[in-house]
Amino acid sequence: xxxxxxxxSLMTPKKLEQKNPEKRPPIVAxxxxxxxxxxxxxxxxxxxxxxxxxxxxxxxxxxxxEIEHSGTKITFIDTPGHEAFxxxxxxxxxxxxxxxxxxxxxxxxxxxTKNALSxxxxxxxxxxxxxxxxxxxxxxxxxxxxxxxxxxxxLEGRGGNVSWNQxxxxxxxxxxxxxxxxxxxxxMEDIHCSGDHVASGIIVSVKLDPKRGICSAGVVKNxxxxxxxxxxxxxxxxxxxxxxxxxxxxxxxLVPSAPAxxxxxxKPPKVGEVFCAHKDVSSLQTALKTFEQDNTETxxxxxxxxxxxxxxxxxxxxxxxxxxxxxxxxGMKDTLAISIVKSGIGPITESDMKDxxxxxxVIVGFKTKIDKAAENFAQAKGVRVLVxxxxxxxxxxxxIYVGGAIEKEKRAIEILGVFGAVKGKERVVGGRVLCGPIHxxxxxxxxxxxxxxxxxxxxxxxxxxxxxxxxxxxxxVGMLVECESDIRIGNHLIFLD
Numbered sequence: 087x088x089x090x091x092x093x094x095s096l097m098t099p100k101k102l103e104q105k106n107p108e109k110r111p112p113i114v115a116x117x118x119x120x121x122x123x124x125x126x127x128x129x130x131x132x133x134x135x136x137x138x139x140x141x142x143x144x145x146x147x148x149x150x151x152e153i154e155h156s157g158t159k160i161t162f163i164d165t166p167g168h169e170a171f172x173x174x175x176x177x178x179x180x181x182x183x184x185x186x187x188x189x190x191x192x193x194x195x196x197x198x199t200k201n202a203l204s205x206x207x208x209x210x211x212x213x214x215x216x217x218x219x220x221x222x223x224x225x226x227x228x229x230x231x232x233x234x235x236x237x238x239x240x241l242e243g244r245g246g247n248v249s250w251n252q253x254x255x256x257x258x259x260x261x262x263x264x265x266x267x268x269x270x271x272x273x274m275e276d277i278h279c280s281g282d283h284v285a286s287g288i289i290v291s292v293k294l295d296p297k298r299g300i301c302s303a304g305v306v307k308n309x310x311x312x313x314x315x316x317x318x319x320x321x322x323x324x325x326x327x328x329x330x331x332x333x334x335x336x337x338x339x340l341v342p343s344a345p346a347x348x349x350x351x352x353k354p355p356k357v358g359e360v361f362c363a364h365k366d367v368s369s370l371q372t373a374l375k376t377f378e379q380d381n382t383e384t385x386x387x388x389x390x391x392x393x394x395x396x397x398x399x400x401x402x403x404x405x406x407x408x409x410x411x412x413x414x415x416x417g418m419k420d421t422l423a424i425s426i427v428k429s430g431i432g433p434i435t436e437s438d439m440k441d442x443x444x445x446x447x448v449i450v451g452f453k454t455k456i457d458k459a460a461e462n463f464a465q466a467k468g469v470r471v472l473v474x475x476x477x478x479x480x481x482x483x484x485x486i487y488v489g490g491a492i493e494k495e496k497r498a499i500e501i502l503g504v505f506g507a508v509k510g511k512e513r514v515v516g517g518r519v520l521c522g523p524i525h526x527x528x529x530x531x532x533x534x535x536x537x538x539x540x541x542x543x544x545x546x547x548x549x550x551x552x553x554x555x556x557x558x559x560x561x562x563v564g565m566l567v568e569c570e571s572d573i574r575i576g577n578h579l580i581f582l583d
Contacts, residue, residue, distance in 0.1 A: 110279040110342040111159040112272040113305055115182035115211070117202035122190040123218040127255035128164055131265070134258065149291040150305050150345035151332050155265045158272075161305060161343045163290060165202075178205075180358070181288040181305060183277050184268060185213040187239075191225035191252070195233035203237060212275055214267045215241060215250035221257055279342040284370070285309035285363040287346070289319060292354045292405040294432035298328070302348045302355055311346055312339045315363040316370050322355040326363065354431065357406045395425040396488045397447035401434050403454045411452045411477060418481075423488060434471065439463040448472060448487055452480055486534065486576045497521050497581040499530075499563065501573060511568045512545065517579065522558040530579040532571055540571025542579075 116124045128151065135153035152161050165178030185206050189199055206213050217230050231244055240246020249267045253260035280286075287306040295301050313329040330347035331337050340346045348361070355361065364370040398415070402408035408431055415424060427445050430438070434451050436459040442449045443463075451473035456464075464471050472487060474480040503516040526547040532540040546566040547554055557563045567573070 108279055108342075110277055110307075111161060112183045112268060112275075112277055113161045113163060113181060113307075113343055114268060115163040115165050115178040115185045116188060117165050117178065117185055117206065118188035119190070119193070119196035119198040119202075122188050122193065122196070122199070123255040124165075124188055127186075127188060127216070127218065127253070127261070128162055130255050130258055130261060131162065134261075135265075149303050152343075152345055155262075156269060158269055159343065160265070160268060160272075161345060163305065178290075180209050181290065181307075182211055183275060184271055185211045186216050186264070186268070187213050188216045188218050189230055189234065190219045191217050191227050191230050192219050192222040194226075194230050195237060200237060203239065212271055213248070214264070214271060215239065215248055216264055217250065217252050218255050220252045220259065221254040227252060280308035285311040285315065287311070287361055289355050289357055289359045289361055290345075292357060292431065293403060294354070294430075296433065298349055300324075300349065300351045300354050302351050302361075304346050304348060304361055306340050306342050306344050306346055308342060309363075310339050310341055311344075311348075311363055312365075313337070315365055316367055317348060317350065317361055317363040318370060319355040319359040319361045321359065322351050322353045324351040326350045354405060357404075357409065395423045397427045397445050398424045398484070399427060399438065399442050399445065399447040399449045400429040400452070401438060401449065401454050402429075402431055402452040404431055407431075407453050411450070411480070414477065414481060415484075422485060424484070433457055434460050434473070436460045436463050439467070439469050439471075442469045442471075443467050448484070450480060450484060452477060485537075486578075497524060499524060499565075499579040499581075501575055501577045501579065502562070504573060504575060511542075511570055512566060513569065513573060514564065514566055515573050516562065516564045519557050519559050519561045519563065520578070522556075522561070524557045524563070524581060526553075526555050528581050530567075530581050532569065532573055533578045533580055534574070534576070539577070540569055540573075542567050542569025542571070542573075 116128060118124055131153055132151055135155055149164050150161055151164070152159055154160075163178050163182055187199070187203060187206065189195060215234065217227055219225055220227060231241060234241065235244070239248055241248050241250045249271065251260050251264045251267060253264055255261065285306060286308045287304045289302055289304045291303040293301045311326075311329065313326050315326050317324055317326050326348055328347075328349035329337055329340065330349075331340060332345035334347070362370055400408060400412060400415075402411060408429055412426060412429060415422065415426065427447050428441060433454055434449060434456040436457070438449060439460045440463070441447075448470045449472070451471065453475050454473070456471060456473060463469065470487065472480060472483045474483065498520045499517040500520055501515055501517045505514040505516065524547070526544055529541065529543045531538055532542060544565050545568055547557060548564045549557060549561055551564070554563075
């Protein structure tokens with residue numbers, strides 16, 4: 087399909103004309119601060135509005151779910167609340183017809199609340215407010231309402247016209263009333279789709295399955311998506327070999343507003359891209375020319391400023407996670423001396439380990455697993471792998487690793503333990519000599535990753551509980567040190583010549 091991708095490169099940004107408009111169910115994004123109850127609310131809605139047998143069959147998250155309330159279908163987009171996923175939240179607002187801005191009554195307005203609201207306003211998405219956690223003993227609904235007023239969000243009955251409801255996503259109190267508000271808002275917005283024969287929608291997540299290949303989750307916005315259709319975005323194309331609904335069941339077709347799992351792309355599309363599908367390639371080419379191009383930046387293109395940098399190979403469970411981590415790391419270029427040399431989605435494999443070894447790169451895995459062959463290779467060849475499901479923990483581990491790697495040619499000790507209570511400026515620590523020799527009574531700098539956090543001096547140096555004057559590389563030592571700043575496990579003590 088090279089000719090198709092050539093045509094895509096010439097696309098011009100135009101809006102799709104609504105031919106034969108028809109009503110369709112609303113697509114709703116739940117947005118707000120981390121831990122304010124988005125996932126709990128979505129879980130409650132799914133468990134009570136999807137048939138029990140079917141709800142129990144939802145074994146994989148595709149980022150979108152369909153429920154039925156009062157005889158009407160509603161599709162929910164699951165947008166992450168962590169600040170690292172700002173771009174995904176932005177795309178959640180873009181694909182959605184309506185949004186729920188959820189705010190916890192026991193916590194009030196927080197940074198991601200403001201961030202989510204800014205995207206809702208930027209994309210001009212109609213929204214309702216859900217004040218959650220009213221079951222908590224320290225819930226303060228009035229304070230939460232006042233916090234929202236400070237953001238310019240004036241609720242109905244409080245001097246404004248923004249619909250809202252008090253809820254407990256945990257007990258379900260008020261949730262049905264919230265869904266009623268969504269249906270009312272949907273009627274007022276008069277949501278339509280194109281009745282044209284070309285199917286189109288938005289990609290919301292992409293994963294690489296070792297057995298099934300590229301699994302691209304999307305939401306249909308126009309037309310009927312069918313198995314066997316040719317499908318394409320601005321950056322990827324293929325043929326729909328398998329089409330599944332949000333329950334993971336194989337289907338022949340899906341109508342507007344339905345979540346879809348598309349298997350058949352020849353390369354991963356980007357999260358947030360528009361996809362079009364048709365049985366005829368020429369009709370597909372024509373349809374694609376009417377959509378806006380995706381301007382998402384790709385990895386790479388880093389400038390070489392002469393700074394010594396550690397090569398990093400990133401793997402993540404899906405493209406959204408990969409983008410979030412890479413955005414954070416690129417945003418730290420002034421403080422974290424790394425160069426992203428490769429990236430990908432899916433589990434960390436033996437092939438990845440071989441690439442990491444050849445590129446002399448540390449492999450960083452976010453929300454992904456390492457297969458057994460890869461583990462064995464890493465142990466045999468000494469390839470360093472950092473894996474975590476928590477993005478800031480992963481960044482912190484990388485900071486520590488980078489600090490040690492860059493300073494490895496300098497005389498240094500990696501702190502492995504901190505013992506006893508601090509007595510004034512004195513403390514007892516233990517570590518391994520990375521590069522020696524290290525002498526007693528030497529001064530040192532304390533480094534956390536690529537940041538210097540303090541200075542100090544060795545008062546006493548021991549190994550195997552015996553005083554020594556010098557320690558060579560790989561020797562584990564205990565030290566009584568004098569240092570005003572804190573010393574933590576993972577820090578490095580750097581000794582300057």
